[in-house]
Amino acid sequence: MEIIKEEIPEDIIYEASYSSQPENPLNKSIANLLNDEEKRYFISEVKKRPELWSIRNPDHANRIKRRASWEEVAVMFSTPERILSGSDMLNAYKNFKDTTTRIFRRLRTKPGFNVHWPFFQDMEFIIDNLPDSEKVELLEKYQRLKGYQPETVPITTVKIYENDKNEENLPSTSWETSIESLIKPISEDPLTLSSVLFNEKPSRKRRNSNPLPTMVNIQSEELEEPIESSLFNQHTAHTSQQITSLVEEKRDRFDHFGALVASTMREIFNNGLQDEAFKMKREIHDIIEKYEEKFLFNHQ
Numbered sequence: 001m002e003i004i005k006e007e008i009p010e011d012i013i014y015e016a017s018y019s020s021q022p023e024n025p026l027n028k029s030i031a032n033l034l035n036d037e038e039k040r041y042f043i044s045e046v047k048k049r050p051e052l053w054s055i056r057n058p059d060h061a062n063r064i065k066r067r068a069s070w071e072e073v074a075v076m077f078s079t080p081e082r083i084l085s086g087s088d089m090l091n092a093y094k095n096f097k098d099t100t101t102r103i104f105r106r107l108r109t110k111p112g113f114n115v116h117w118p119f120f121q122d123m124e125f126i127i128d129n130l131p132d133s134e135k136v137e138l139l140e141k142y143q144r145l146k147g148y149q150p151e152t153v154p155i156t157t158v159k160i161y162e163n164d165k166n167e168e169n170l171p172s173t174s175w176e177t178s179i180e181s182l183i184k185p186i187s188e189d190p191l192t193l194s195s196v197l198f199n200e201k202p203s204r205k206r207r208n209s210n211p212l213p214t215m216v217n218i219q220s221e222e223l224e225e226p227i228e229s230s231l232f233n234q235h236t237a238h239t240s241q242q243i244t245s246l247v248e249e250k251r252d253r254f255d256h257f258g259a260l261v262a263s264t265m266r267e268i269f270n271n272g273l274q275d276e277a278f279k280m281k282r283e284i285h286d287i288i289e290k291y292e293e294k295f296l297f298n299h300q
Contacts, residue, residue, distance in 0.1 A: 049072075054128060055129050063286075099117060100123040107138060
């Protein structure tokens with residue numbers, strides 16, 4: 001009995017799909033179906049809808065609004081021969097976003113790196129999704145990012161000289177920086193609370209690992225001179241331990257669980273996985289909303 005093996009052409013790839021609906025063959029190459037003019041138009045339409053790309057936008061966590069906006073964009077680029085969906089547009093945007101993010105990283109880590117991607121300036125607006133420290137570093141080191149100019153924030157030029165007395169003999173050097181990047185309102189997002197303070201000078205005092213302000217902390221901050229009385233020091237230290245012990249006793253398992261979640265999310269964020277940290281936050285937020293609607297709102 002002769003066994004005949006049928007050869008499969010190399011250009012045919014079979015993939016398992018867990019979706020009940022057939023996969024749209026345009027998904028993998030939707031960006032390639034658009035010409036350069038259409039790509040720039042697509043990027044501009046996404047930019048007009050901050051809920052689609054800005055992690056700081058309050059509507060970014062709303063799936064319904066995001067889905068409706070993507071479908072709206074899909075209608076604009078659909079033709080009778082090419083029916084596109086919101087997920088097609090989302091996949092195309094992810095391709096542009098990933099490329100831009102990689103360029104941002106190379107600009108920060110590789111001096112002299114030149115950008116040749118033609119859509120980089122069109123996509124520069126997503127720089128707002130970077131942590132404030134990285135954003136300012138990009139704006140300071142690489143002044144060729146001229147495509148990103150905040151509409152409501154003026155750019156201030158500050159001249160810095162090593163010696164004010166010899167200003168005339170020194171070359172004129174300037175440093176352009178965005179005031180909004182340096183002086184930015186603290187976001188409600190707990191992940192950005194530490195990053196917006198990056199420009200502060202580090203304190204000479206060692207920070208207390210205890211998150212609660214104790215009496216020792218208050219005394220050391222308010223008094224300019226150190227307290228010389230050892231008896232008073234012992235008394236305040238003992239009092240602070242009593243306060244801390246009392247507070248610790250009142251903490252239950254839910255407080256510890258919340259601290260664990262915050263610590264894990266902060267560690268992921270600080271390791272450079274900002275997108276994953278915000279994804280984790282959104283998923284936890286969705287779970288909270290689910291149980292609020294199920295057990296709280298329906299019983300009020």
